[in-house]
Every structure is written in C-alpha cells, then in structure tokens.
Amino acid sequence: MPELPEVETTRRGIAPHLIGHRVRTVQVHDRRLRWPVPAAISKQVPGQTIRALRRRGKYLLFELDHGHVIVHLGMSGSLRIATGDEPRRPYEHVVFVLDNGERLALRDPRRFGCVLWTDADPEQHRLLVGIGPEPLSRACSGDYLYRLSRGRKPAVKSFIMDARVIAGVGNIYASEALFRAGIHPARAAGRISRQRYQGLARAIKATLRDAIAAGGTTLRDFRGGDGRPGYFRAALKVYGRAECPCGRCGAPIRQRQIGQRSSFYCARCQH
DNA sequence: CCGGACGCCTGTCGGC
DNA sequence: TGCCGACAGGCGTCCG
Incomplete structure (x- = not known):
C-alpha cells in the first residue's frame, strides 16, 4: 500500500x-x-x-x-x-x-x-543502515543521482525505486516522477545526462511534496491516521491509466513490466 | 559485485 | 453464478 x-x-x-x-x-x-x-x-x-x-x-x-x-x-x-x-x-x-x-x-x-x-x-538497524538519502533532502540531488547511476544498466525506474539509491520512492511515484521529468522509465540509468537527472530530482521532490499535501494516494483502502483517504489519486497522470489519453499530448498511456513491476508512461512525452 | 528472479501472504477483480 | 488466474502500493534473499 x-x-x-x-x-x-x-x-x-x-x-x-x-x-x-x-x-x-x-x-x-x-x-x-x-x-x-x-x-x-x-x-x-x-x-x-x-x-x-x-x-x-x-x-x-x-x-x-x-x-x-x-x-x-x-x-x-x-x-x-x-x-x-x-x-x-x-x-x-x-x-x-x-x-x-x-x-x-x-x-x-x-x-x-x-x-x-x-x-x-x-x-x-540492519534494515535501515544501507538505505539512501531522503528524497526531500538536499542530499538527493541531480548530481547525486547522476554520479551514482554511472555504469548502471538497469532501467532508471528500477534505479530510483532501489532503496539503496533513494529512500521511499515506490511504484506509483516512480512512474509519476518519470512522467513529470519526461524520461522513459525503461531507459538505462547509466545513459541519462546530468542535466536530465537534475530535472528528475526536481520531479521526484515535487511529486512527493504534492502527494503529501494531498494526503497520499488511496487506490483501494489507504486511510491517513485521521481516517480520511488520500486525494492524490485524482492527480495521477499515468499510474493506473493504461490506454487513457495522455493529459499532455493525448497519446494512449502505455503499460508494461519493468523490473517485474507494472509501469505506466507516455511513449510520446517520455524519452 | 551486480542484476534479475523469487517468495512471502491475502484480497479483489475480470474473464470465461 | 461460480471458479480460476492474474494482479496488487514492498523488499530481503538467492542464484547465475
């Protein structure tokens, strides 16, 4: 969840x-x-x-x-x-x-x-000691992501979902942040420029900030501590929207597996 | 060392 | 209507 x-x-x-x-x-x-x-x-x-x-x-x-x-x-x-x-x-x-x-x-x-x-x-603790910087901290910068990604072949989506790289980015917000940054989720992490990682770092932060402000995303049954659902679902641009028209260009949103996880993107807006 | 696949569980949903 | 497979917001572990 x-x-x-x-x-x-x-x-x-x-x-x-x-x-x-x-x-x-x-x-x-x-x-x-x-x-x-x-x-x-x-x-x-x-x-x-x-x-x-x-x-x-x-x-x-x-x-x-x-x-x-x-x-x-x-x-x-x-x-x-x-x-x-x-x-x-x-x-x-x-x-x-x-x-x-x-x-x-x-x-x-x-x-x-x-x-x-x-x-x-x-x-x-052994479960926490190896995890990467908080995505909303200054340490999680475009330069940091650029440097860490050099030589890595896996998809950039898998890269930003790796808790050793960044803490807390899961399947929904990885797809959303990559759409926001205009980066194709299957692109090899090591083959993305420093400038584009700067845009990605900004997109991750903005996506997470917006989602927190909306109280998170309720897909099925998530409730905040106050019992209310999260309202970010209405703001999702690609996650769960396979075949729906891209809000930016109108092309159908694509869905495919990347790293054994469902991934959503616009093939026209994301490269 | 790195990357990909596998399990762990249960509920839900769509198709036949 | 009922059954069955696919799939689901995560992640440590194992294997090649």
Whole structure:
C-alpha cells in the first residue's frame, strides 16, 4: 500500500495521539509478519512514553524513553487510532494500548509489514543502515543521482525505486516522477545526462511534496491516521491509466513490466 | 559485485 | 453464478 507520502501522512495523522503518552500494554495477536514480532515488544515497551515519531524512507520510528519501535507497512499495512471501546478489526495483528484510552492498531492482511524493536540507534538497524538519502533532502540531488547511476544498466525506474539509491520512492511515484521529468522509465540509468537527472530530482521532490499535501494516494483502502483517504489519486497522470489519453499530448498511456513491476508512461512525452 | 528472479501472504477483480 | 488466474502500493534473499 504505502509509499513515502502515505507513510508521512500516517505519521502526521497519528503523532498527535501518541507523543507524550505512555504505552500501557502491547497486544500481539499474530506475530507472523514479514519478520516475527519480537517478544521484546510486549516486554520492553509497556510503561514507556512515546517521545517522538519519525520517518525514514517508508519506515516509521517510534522513539520511546529507551529504545525504538520500528514499523514498516509493507504492501497492505496501515495504522489507525482507535478508541478504547472500539472492537478490534480483522487483520489488526498488533495493538498498542495507551494510557489515554486510545489504541494504535496495525492492520496488515498480507503481513508483508513488520514491527521491530531496537535499543540501539535505529538508523543503524540492519534494515535501515544501507538505505539512501531522503528524497526531500538536499542530499538527493541531480548530481547525486547522476554520479551514482554511472555504469548502471538497469532501467532508471528500477534505479530510483532501489532503496539503496533513494529512500521511499515506490511504484506509483516512480512512474509519476518519470512522467513529470519526461524520461522513459525503461531507459538505462547509466545513459541519462546530468542535466536530465537534475530535472528528475526536481520531479521526484515535487511529486512527493504534492502527494503529501494531498494526503497520499488511496487506490483501494489507504486511510491517513485521521481516517480520511488520500486525494492524490485524482492527480495521477499515468499510474493506473493504461490506454487513457495522455493529459499532455493525448497519446494512449502505455503499460508494461519493468523490473517485474507494472509501469505506466507516455511513449510520446517520455524519452 | 551486480542484476534479475523469487517468495512471502491475502484480497479483489475480470474473464470465461 | 461460480471458479480460476492474474494482479496488487514492498523488499530481503538467492542464484547465475
């Protein structure tokens, strides 16, 4: 489900309900996520206060008094705030019960997400340590992408979706940013000029900023922490629009697999 | 070392 | 109507 804008929307929605509140208990109803939910979660977390909620790429980092809970929403995960008397919904595998009576519930039908615990620097966790710069940071520049891409044969779309290159760009926003930059998604990453990477870096940032401002993209069931859907779907130019006329030139939007992922582009506008 | 393919899961949708 | 295959917003791991 979630790419960076959806994770950021979730973070902003749930943070006000969590910061400064103490976790009373953690209910693990099914520990069989992408990685087993560690027993330390239900042992270490109760009694601790949530101090901050940060995002790194598509990961959410819950800072507690001592240690961090690391959450990834995978393909179908979502987080919501529930009141104390609301019944647990299907697939809500992990529930954090807070001292204010509210609960934070992780729903994840496909169980590709994870809930982990670390008492060390979360940025140094093995799942986070190798990931690239935040796309909205200055470090993610056209020059950076240009330099890193030299000699690389894979498609530029696969390149910008590689978390070691940039953190948080997924299948929707890769297609959208490449359309915005006028770059064909299948072009070899190593054969794109510095100038065009500068345009691509700008396009990635603008696309993600716009999507965050719209509350993310709801394709099926994504809800922000406030329960509202994201409105960026209406702003998608190519993703999910196979055969529809390109809004810029009118040619039909193409769909094909690139790196085993569905990709959408305009063959006339993108080269 | 790099790049591509494979699994992990379940729900939904379109076609026959 | 019902069944079955294809496909889905991610990503670590394995293999060549």
